[in-house]
Amino acid sequence: MATNCRCNMIAGLFQCTNKLFLSDQATGLQIMEFARRNAANALSVANMVMGIASILGSLDGRHHAACWSILIGYLLDLADGAVARRLGTCSALGAKLDDFADFTTFGIATSLLLRTPDLLDHILCMCYILSVFVRLCFFSSGIPFMYCGLPCTYSAGVLASASLLSGNNTAMLRVLAVAMILFMINQSFYPHDRVLESEAWKKVVYAGGVVMLFCSFFLPPCVYYLLWSISYILFPTSLWSSKV
Incomplete structure (x- = not known):
């Protein structure tokens, strides 16, 4: 009798342990699936956080930090779409998050790089924000793998890197902002570059941009981002059309 009770207790403990193990395993799988589904969204949110950090930096007079926050957002924006497509997690929510992040980082935050006490500069800031808004509204060109209007990511890249190189030269930034x-x-029409899903040299360019983050207190990284952005603006089809 005692032996049977002992066997039943052991069997019960084994069943409980097995259930706990399966439950933990299922929880782990659910966490992994949640992380997979939201990896691209996390990059978009990180992009938005960089935009907010840049806004706060501009308002506090930390010009260097404001510009580099935008350039970090630049890299995050080029990565989120690639991650979503790679993991098969493209969604309407992801598209909205991406637009909100772009408007925050490449619209509001970038416009504040142009801000001075001058009324005309305030008007220029508003015009820049409105142009980014229009750009995002007309994102779809109706042609596969093409944008309609210059992506605001690259215009922000030009302004942030030029601002760092010039020491926030107001006159030059005004001209560049208007352009x-x-x-x-x-x-x-501009091509959907798909940097991380195209030729190997584009991935090397992106990797170079990541490496340059560790040299952010020197001028060469700013030149790197400036040339990268300008190359897309001047040679969009010959250099940056998507060839997967």
Whole structure:
């Protein structure tokens, strides 16, 4: 009798342990699946956080930090779409998050790089934000793998890197901002570059951008991002069309 009770207790403990193990395993799988489904969304949120950090940096007079926050957002924005497609997790929520992040980082935060006490600069900031808004509204060109209007990621890259290189030269930034506004609203066609899903040299360019983050207190990284952005603006089809 005692032996049977002991066997039943051992069997019960084994069943409980097995259930706990299976439960933990199922929980682990659920966590992994949640992480997989939201990896791209996390990158978009991180991009938005960089935009907010840049806004706060501009308001506090930390110009260097504000510009580099935008350039970090630049890299995050180029990665989130690739991650979503790679994991098969593209969704309407992800698209909205991406637009909100882009508007925050490449619209509001970037416009604040142009801000001075001058009324005309305030108007220029508003025009820049509105042009980014228009650009995001007309994102779809109706042609596969093409954008309509210059992506605001690259216009922000030009302004942030040029601002760092020039020591926030107001006159030069005004000229560049007007040029970027015209590129964004003229509705010309630009290729969907898909840097992380295309030729190997594009991935090397992206990896170089990541490496440059560790040299952010020197001028060469700023030149790197400036040339990268300008190359897309000037040679969009010959250099940056998607060839997977």
